[in-house]
Amino acid sequence: MRPVDLARKLRREAAFEPAALERGKAVLMAAIRQASAPRRWPAITPQVPYQDIPAALAFLERAFGFREIPTARFVSAGGELLHATVEFGNSLVGVGGQGHHGAISPMSGGVESQFISVEVDDVDAHYRRAVAAGARVADELRDHAWGERTYWALDLEGHRWRFGQPIRQHV
Amino acid sequence: MVSPPSDAAVIGLSVDEPEAFGVIYDRHAPTVLRFLGRRAGADVAEGLLGDLFRIAFERRKTFDPARASAIPWLYGIGSNLLMKHRRGEARRLRATARMTADEASAKRASTAAHDARLLFPRVADAIEALPDSEREALLLFAWEDLSYQGVAEALELPIGTVRSRLNRARARLRELLEPGGKKRERAR
Numbered sequence: 001m002r003p004v005d006l007a008r009k010l011r012r013e014a015a016f017e018p019a020a021l022e023r024g025k026a027v028l029m030a031a032i033r034q035a036s037a038p039r040r041w042p043a044i045t046p047q048v049p050y051q052d053i054p055a056a057l058a059f060l061e062r063a064f065g066f067r068e069i070p071t072a073r074f075v076s077a078g079g080e081l082l083h084a085t086v087e088f089g090n091s092l093v094g095v096g097g098q099g100h101h102g103a104i105s106p107m108s109g110g111v112e113s114q115f116i117s118v119e120v121d122d123v124d125a126h127y128r129r130a131v132a133a134g135a136r137v138a139d140e141l142r143d144h145a146w147g148e149r150t151y152w153a154l155d156l157e158g159h160r161w162r163f164g165q166p167i168r169q170h171v
Numbered sequence: 172m173v174s175p176p177s178d179a180a181v182i183g184l185s186v187d188e189p190e191a192f193g194v195i196y197d198r199h200a201p202t203v204l205r206f207l208g209r210r211a212g213a214d215v216a217e218g219l220l221g222d223l224f225r226i227a228f229e230r231r232k233t234f235d236p237a238r239a240s241a242i243p244w245l246y247g248i249g250s251n252l253l254m255k256h257r258r259g260e261a262r263r264l265r266a267t268a269r270m271t272a273d274e275a276s277a278k279r280a281s282t283a284a285h286d287a288r289l290l291f292p293r294v295a296d297a298i299e300a301l302p303d304s305e306r307e308a309l310l311l312f313a314w315e316d317l318s319y320q321g322v323a324e325a326l327e328l329p330i331g332t333v334r335s336r337l338n339r340a341r342a343r344l345r346e347l348l349e350p351g352g353k354k355r356e357r358a359r
Contacts, residue, residue, distance in 0.1 A: 003344035006294050007313040012267040014208030020217040021200055027221025028196050031228050035189045 045085075046116055047094035049103040050157050053081050056095055059156045060086055063133035064118070064163075065126065066093065088118065106158035115152075115160035123165035127151050130163075143167060178241035182234045192228050195241055200224065203245050209314055210249075211256045212263050219252050226252075235324075243317060243324035250307050250325065261299050268295035293347050301340055308333055309340040 050056035060066040066086035074083040084095045093116070098105040106112045120126045127141045130153050138160060139152035150164035176184075178195060185191040203223060207216030226248050227241075234244060253260060268291040275287035298306055304326070311317045311325055319337070323330040 003341040004309075004313045006290075006344055006347070007298060007309055009271055010264060010267050010291065010295060010298070011209055011314045012263075012270075013205065014213040014216060016204060016208060016213050016217065020204060020213075020220065023217065024200055024204070024220035024224060025193070025196055028224040028228060029193065031225040032189045032192060035228070 042090070042092055045092045045094055047096050047101070047103065048116070048159055049096050049098045049100065049105045050159075051098040051105050051107055052156075053084060053095055053097060055156060057084055057086065059133065059135075060093075060095070063130045063135045063153075063155070064088070064161065065129065091118075106160075112154075112158060112160040115162055117162045117164065120163050120165055123149050123151065123163055126163050177239070179234070179236040179238060182231050182241065183236055185228075185231050189228070192231060195227070196224050199242055199245055202242065203249060206246060206315055207249055207253070210253055210263075210310070211260050215256050215259055219249070219256075223249050223252055238324060243321040246311060246315060246317070246321075247325035247327060250311070254303070264295045264298060265292065268292045290347065294344065297344055297347055301343065305336045305340040305343075308336040312337055 048056075057068055061068065066088045069085050069087055069092075072085035073081065076082050082097060082100075086093050086095060096103065098108060104111075123141065127137075130151075131137060135153040135155060137151060138154050139150070141149065141151040143149050147167055148164045149167045150162060152160065152162050154160055178198070181191055181194045185195075200220065204216055204220050207219050207223070210216075211219070223245065227245055230248075234241065238244065272288045272291040275291065276285070279287060298309065301309065307326060308322050311322045312319075315321075317325060319330050319333050322328075322337075323333045326333065328336075
């Protein structure tokens with residue numbers, strides 16, 4: 001027997017779980033996603049205070065289609081969620097605690113001192129989704145002379161959001 | 172009929188379009204998984220597979236487009252990852268040697284059986300005793316059926332170096348096969 005054949009006698013196959021290849025691919029695809037969309041932190045990020053952060057996150061996702069960035073969570077030693085960040089399009093919104101840094105939820109302050117404008121691709125579909133999820137409509141969906149179709153909604157704690165989509169000008 | 176794009180073409184494309192690298196996974200992950208499994212067993216192999224392709228993806232710009240196949244390159248990344256699992260690899264090899272010896276001795280008459288019982292554990296020990304670089308070259312050549320060129324690509328060595336490493340590894344194994352081989356080795 002030749003030496004290499006001798007070594008070859010000790011070659012033994014391993015038995016794999018069927019899911020082994022899928023798990024490996026998930027690792028690769030996560031790296032690919034990160035490379036194709038490197039996250040750019042915008043220069044300005046609105047920070048919005050809530051009494052109940054988990055409820056706010058669930059609502060913002062369900063009603064407005066915002067997605068939490070899981071790696072951006074800030075959790076206390078005791079496991080309490082202190083701050084989260086959601087993304088939509090190329091923008092971010094911080095979701096923080098009521099009273100932190102002197103910012104107040106309208107639920108306790110009673111005042112919405114500002115609102116956030118969001119441009120969406122299909123404002124009609126967005127409106128339907130938000131209403132179905134329990135958003136309170138503050139101003140109905142309608143066209144404006146300056147070439148935009150908008151509606152206004154209040155979230156769970158009364159923060160004011162404006163959603164709009166550019167429309168073709170009528171000549 | 173249009174032939175599918177080469178590995179080099181796909182990897183080149185993936186530099187600007189990262190998603191294309193998924194094709195390399197689909198083409199070669201089963202082969203690479205079996206390679207890792209032969210060396211370190213199923214559990215370690217499954218754990219390393221995703222990392223191996225993630226590292227390959229991150230290094231895709233350095234892939235030499237003159238290479239026909241990405242397989243040796245992927246094996247080379249795997250060889251490096253396996254270095255952290257040397258003990259498990261050695262355990263697996265010795266277990267295989269015992270199994271092979273048992274199978275061989277069951278089939279043969281007493282003298283030959285005795286030889287087989289001794290031989291395969293000695294082969295395993297000899298492989299384990301090789302310097303890392305020689306063992307790696309030998310196993311890529313003998314188990315993965317890479318050509319000299321393939322081993323050279325995997326280990327990023329000149330082909331002459333691969334040839335001399337394989338020759339040294341062969342010589343050490345040959346000692347085990349020749350009567351009196353052990354004595355000669357001691358006399359040297």
